[in-house]
Amino acid sequence: MDPAPYQRIVAEIRDRITSGRLRPGDRAPSTRQITREWGVAMATATKVIAELRGLGLVDTKPGAGTVVRSGERQREPELSRDRIVRAAIGIADADGLPAVSMRRIATELGAATMSLHRHVGDKDELVHLMADTVAGEAIRREPPVPWRACLETTVRLLWTVCRRHPWVAEALSMTRPRPTPNLMRYSEWVLAALRRAGLPAEELLLVHLTLFGHVRGLGLTWQSEAWARQDTGVANDEWLDDHEAEFRRIGATGRYPALDYTTAQPVSQDLDQTFEYGLRLLLDGVERRLGSP
Known part of the structure; x- marks a missing residue:
């Protein structure tokens, strides 16, 4: 009888490890890479990681994902909510939020799936704990007192969190x-x-949500670009170069003069620059609002 698909994948990755192509401490294929390279479902990829871990070939390290085991393995600490959240963050950083599941986390931690529910109710609660944890790592020091400097510092901190953890x-x-x-x-x-700036009370939340929407919208774009680059190996500038001829062909019809004029100028695809420009534009708007009757 032919081996199951996950067993064949396990055998191939194990061969890479034993042959030295993957050395101790190297990143092992992530679940996303396994689904792409072998054309299997995420559940199968998760089973592959679980089997490799069970064989003592790989470990999961926060911030690094699944790596080839090196040296003697240390005794795992007791299961806790913080440890569960940290493991989930590592999975999301490597493979995105869809890869985060109680079963996957239990596999990574070498625990029973049901034991996780003693510390975390469900995935929805877990995801919010994850987001709050990584936000806490960035939002530590009190921001400056002047209202504009405070907003610039605070909003940039949230943007930093989104860049470090694209799933946030x-x-x-x-x-x-x-x-x-x-x-x-x-x-x-x-x-x-x-409030210190003197904005009317009924507008406080509206401006707050507008600034938040600026960060979140670009954060979703950052996430999409990060996964596209990981899946294809092609950066956004390279992607645009590959499609330039098609854009020019459609633009040559003369139906898009404003678009044609704009793209004829040097255009930056840098999301950090877009973030800074948008933040400055929004805060300039707040200043003008403060100066109006």
């Missing part, structure tokens, strides 16, 4: 926020700064 923007909600301490701290800083 997907985890955040404008309309259904969860009561989490660190993200509430971010909102408090923004609202307090706007």
Whole structure:
């Protein structure tokens, strides 16, 4: 009888490890890479990682994903909510939020799936804990007191979180926020700064959500670009170069003069630059609003 698909993949990756092509400490193929390279479902890829871990070939390390095991393995610490959240963050950083599941985390931690529910209720709660944890790592020091400097510092901190962890923007909600301490701290800083600036009370939340939407929207774009680059190996500038002829062909019809004029100029695809420009534009708008009757 032929081996199951996951067993064949396990055998191939094990051969890479034993032959030295993958050395101790190297990143092992992630679940996303396994689904792409072998054309299998995410559940099968997760089973592959579980089997490799069970064979003692790989370990999961926060911030590094699944790596080839090196040396003698240390005794795992006791299961806790913080350890579960950290493992989930590592999985999301490597493979995105869809790869995060109680079963996958249990596999990574060498624990029973049901034991996780003693510390975390469900995936929805877990995702919000993850977002709040990574936000807390960035939002530590009090921002400057002047309202504009405070907003510039605070909003940039949230953007930094989205860049470090591309899945965060997907985890955040404008309309259904969860009561989490660190993200509430971010909102408090923004609202307090706007209040100090003298913005009318009925506009505080509207401006706050507008700034938040600027970060989240670009964060979703950052996530999409990060996964596209990982899946294809092609950066956005290279992708545009590959499609330039098609854009020129359609533009040559003369039906898009404004677009043709704009793209004839040097155009930056840098999302950090887009973020900074948008933030400056929004805060300039707040200043003008403060100066109007």
